[in-house]
Amino acid sequence: MKMQINGKAVEACGGEFFGVKNPATGELLETVPLGTEEDVAAAVEAASSAFAGWASVSPQQRGGVLYRAAEIVRQRKEELAALLTQEQGKPLAEARNEIKGFAHVLEYYCGLAGSLRGDFIPVPGNGYAFTVKNPLGVCAAIIPWNMPALIMGWKIAPALISGNTFVLKPASNTSLTNLTLASIFEEAGLPAGVLNVVTGPGETAGESLVRSPEVRKISFTGEARTGKRVAELAARGMKRVTLELGGSDPMLVCDDADLESAAVGALRGRFYNCGQTCTAVKRLYVFESIAEEFIKKLETGVRSLRIGNGLDKNTSIGPLNNQQQWEYIKELVAEMEEKEAGRIITGGKVPAFKGSDKGYFFEPTLVSDVPGDSRLLKEEVFGPLLPVVTVKDLDEAIEEANRTSYGLGASIWTKDLDRARTGCEQLNAGIIWVNQHMKIAPEVPFGGVKESGFGRENGPDALSEYMETKTIILKT
Incomplete structure (x- = not known):
């Protein structure tokens, strides 16, 4: 299976591959390109080139693309669940729920498309002010192997509906479902370059993505030590960061x-x-x-x-x-x-x-x-x-x-x-x-404190993580 860059399936610049195996049998399922710094640069460039066009599309039109993608995902639920089970190991029933959860996240953010708006603020003696919400630009995410489909949805849905373009770096051992889901967005009408997937290890593909000067926001889910490294690198470029670093609940x-x-x-x-x-x-x-x-x-x-x-x-x-x-x-x-x-x-x-x-x-x-x-x-x-x-x-x-x-x-x-x-x-x-534990709906904000990270995913709160507020003051 190949990476998705600029709407096309491509091999890594270095021509190297790594295997994705079934953890229940040891069977080799597929080989995936070992992404290089050059591949990350190409993905970021594709996202950067696509940004102006995607940002100019109305939120309702963006929501339409996400909704069509959700429909296709639901139609292919069994195929996607079987693929997820084979590369991740979870029981098929859990995999089905995760695929349905991915579709539900897309549908939820479709419903928020019409709520992307700023505020009107009277300023006594100085006219009035209003705020507008602008997308950040090129955003990126590095995601883990435990819930690869659902966490992909948590990252990309609020970013895309807000008008950002995206580069996703999935976990090396669960890349197949993420690549397949990315190709579904192409079927749903997502313009080339808006969503890109680069596969490969964190120390090369992941670090290159965080270091890229064109990337304005990094969302990372993983263990605390790596999260701290992401925060350190992102701070050098003054990038927005969301970190979900696990817990001991x-x-x-x-x-x-x-x-x-x-x-x-x-x-x-x-x-x-x-x-x-x-x-x-x-x-x-x-x-x-x-x-x-x-x-x-x-x-x-x-x-x-x-x-x-x-x-x-x-x-x-x-x-x-x-x-x-x-x-x-x-x-x-x-x-x-x-x-x-x-x-x-x-x-x-x-x-x-x-x-x-x-x-x-x-x-x-x-x-x-x-x-x-x-x-x-x-x-x-x-x-x-x-x-x-x-x-x-x-x-x-x-x-x-x-x-x-x-x-x-x-x-x-x-x-x-x-x-x-x-x-x-x-x-x-x-x-x-x-009187319950672990149920997380896309409607509610999710994130941690202390070494479990900062920033929030899901709910309307996630939209603010992917938008910049611009204030305009008019004297009348």
């Missing part, structure tokens, strides 16, 4: 919570996408008075999960996406067992079933009795591993939940409105759920 279960509902929420919130979601439940704090009962319910749910190839309709949890993540999860469990710093309730091993030796499979794992300095509670654990910590009360739960450098999401489960209010006020997170 806590889930607090109070003694008055609906335990059945909370157990289901924890199960889905942790093990969806094999635990490879930024807002997944990564730390579970349970009141000690209900801990035994709750853990038993959760253990039953975890044991019911069926591990396998995502294309198998009976699979509820697929493989980890890549060897690095697989080795990391194995290392965490081995270290915990070696130090006797936790008790495995269920899971904790590489499963044995026909074909499992060819993929990056790991059992969904539930752990208790972990000490406060455990890596399971301090790091962003991307994988099917959930530590459960007992606490005396809400004050202790909030104190422990906030004991992290991250601040993306959190949830509190209770029937008491005062407890819910306290949790929402005191938990350090950009998004807080009450």
Whole structure:
């Protein structure tokens, strides 16, 4: 499969390729061009040349293109979902939901096309003023492999509807779905050069994109260390930046919570996408008075999960996406067992079933009795591993939940409105759920605090990230 630059499928200038593999089978799915600095420059130039024409198109016309793209995506949902499952590993049902989510994001921003407007401001004694909203120009995004379709939608939809042109750098191991989605925009009538995709590693294609003087905005989703590097490079060119840098999301279960509902929420919130979601439940704090009962319910749910190839309709949890993540999860469990710093309730091993030796499979794992300095509670654990910590009360739960450098999401489960209010006020997170976890609609702003980044995606807030406000004052 080739990169998309200036509306055309092209090979890399260096003529080199890398393979995209199925993490469940090790099978080579496709080779993708290894993008070079020259390829990034060509993509940025294409976007720059297309900017004036796209910016002059009315927001309603831009919305029409996005709507047609959404229609095509929905028509090809099964094909796109199968491709996503094969390169990412997630179960087919989850892949379908992600593809539908991508289409929904496009449709949502179509609906906002008519709301792109400035303000009228009377200025007593000096006439009046008004503001206009202008697109920034060439914008770019670097996206991860865990939710490649949905996050692509979060980046490009508000940017395109605002009149910007775009260069996308997808993750190397999940480029196929992004390239296919980009080609759909061409079918939908998007002018050449408005959306470009350059594949390749972050240290070359990604850095070149961030350094490019023509790029006025960078949106990055990924781990914190890389995000800080992006922010550093972008600052040199005074570029706008949005950073979503992951998290270590806590889930607090109070003694008055609906335990059945909370157990289901924890199960889905942790093990969806094999635990490879930024807002997944990564730390579970349970009141000690209900801990035994709750853990038993959760253990039953975890044991019911069926591990396998995502294309198998009976699979509820697929493989980890890549060897690095697989080795990391194995290392965490081995270290915990070696130090006797936790008790495995269920899971904790590489499963044995026909074909499992060819993929990056790991059992969904539930752990208790972990000490406060455990890596399971301090790091962003991307994988099917959930530590459960007992606490005396809400004050202790909030104190422990906030004991992290991250601040993306959190949830509190209770029937008491005062407890819910306290949790929402005191938990350090950009998004807080009450009696649910991880559901994110395109209508609401999404982003983190502390080392989970800054800036907001989704909702009307995202539009301001891609537009410049110009003030005009008229004396009458």
